[in-house]
Amino acid sequence: MGALRDHGGSNPFGGSPFEDIFDMFFGRERPQGGEPGPERGTDLRVALEVTLAEAATGVERRIAIAREETCPVCFGTGAEKGSAPETCPTCRGAGQVRYSRRTAFGSFSQVSTCPQCGGAAKVIPHPCVECRGSGRARAKREITVKVPAGVEEGTRLRLPGEGEAGMRGGERGDLYVDLAIAPHAIFSRRGRDLHCEVPVSMAQAALGDEIDVPTLEGPVPLAIPPGLQPGATTTVRGKGMPSLRDGRGDLIVHFQVVIPEELTKEEERLLLQFGKLRGEDIKPQKKTLLGKFRSRLS
Numbered sequence: 001m002g003a004l005r006d007h008g009g010s011n012p013f014g015g016s017p018f019e020d021i022f023d024m025f026f027g028r029e030r031p032q033g034g035e036p037g038p039e040r041g042t043d044l045r046v047a048l049e050v051t052l053a054e055a056a057t058g059v060e061r062r063i064a065i066a067r068e069e070t071c072p073v074c075f076g077t078g079a080e081k082g083s084a085p086e087t088c089p090t091c092r093g094a095g096q097v098r099y100s101r102r103t104a105f106g107s108f109s110q111v112s113t114c115p116q117c118g119g120a121a122k123v124i125p126h127p128c129v130e131c132r133g134s135g136r137a138r139a140k141r142e143i144t145v146k147v148p149a150g151v152e153e154g155t156r157l158r159l160p161g162e163g164e165a166g167m168r169g170g171e172r173g174d175l176y177v178d179l180a181i182a183p184h185a186i187f188s189r190r191g192r193d194l195h196c197e198v199p200v201s202m203a204q205a206a207l208g209d210e211i212d213v214p215t216l217e218g219p220v221p222l223a224i225p226p227g228l229q230p231g232a233t234t235t236v237r238g239k240g241m242p243s244l245r246d247g248r249g250d251l252i253v254h255f256q257v258v259i260p261e262e263l264t265k266e267e268e269r270l271l272l273q274f275g276k277l278r279g280e281d282i283k284p285q286k287k288t289l290l291g292k293f294r295s296r297l298s
């Protein structure tokens, strides 16, 4: 690789060893004459995690990236101030050289990339000190990423022109931001809908009640119907996630009926009385015995 090409290995589609071998056997050649054209800058990829609430409302985030920029000293020419790139003396500006080779299978001629200029057709006698002749310099940049409302795990945002600077006047690459959504303590997401579990007491489930259920915008009042069964769900319309395509999803509340693990004497007496009223003959068990029973089983 010559001076101009030192930092040019960024194009993911060019210059693979396989291509070189292919060229060697099938005689495919670069376009003749002159220097290679502009080369587009490499695309960059970064990962960005946002909260579920940020995914719901959209958010602007500043991210720091390191990327190749056009060298501010030589403005991308790679040559020191007052000097200029010159035609490569080895290939006389062709960018490639032709060898004659004798092998066990006979002799054949082979075209190779010029070893001095690396195919760039020009050499830089006095390279820019700042970028050592590459014409580009690595720099840290802060970039604002606008995350739209309704993004999902794995949503990829494209920021055109925010990738690396091109070579020899080529256009800039793009920046891709791969989004991840941080797990939420209360809500889980299925498509546009949010799901959450809300505990209610035995008495609340039997009698019905007015409670507050959490949403991404804060608690909203909800009436529990009397006779609520364990695992019952209710839908709070429009409190799910916005969608990039459709309208906003719903919040699905899953009720967990909580059976008390400890009872006071008075509570036990009332529950027995309650059972008796419903014609049940209950023989209450001692908590300690039950605990021993359970530990023997496990």
Ligand SMILES: [Zn+2]
Pocket (backbone or CB within 6 Å): 071, 072, 073, 074, 075, 076, 077, 078, 079, 128, 129, 130, 131, 132, 133, 134, 135, 136
């Ligand atoms: Zn420079």
Ligand SMILES: [Zn+2]
Pocket (backbone or CB within 6 Å): 088, 089, 090, 091, 092, 093, 094, 095, 096, 114, 115, 116, 117, 118, 119, 120, 121, 122
């Ligand atoms: Zn050359």
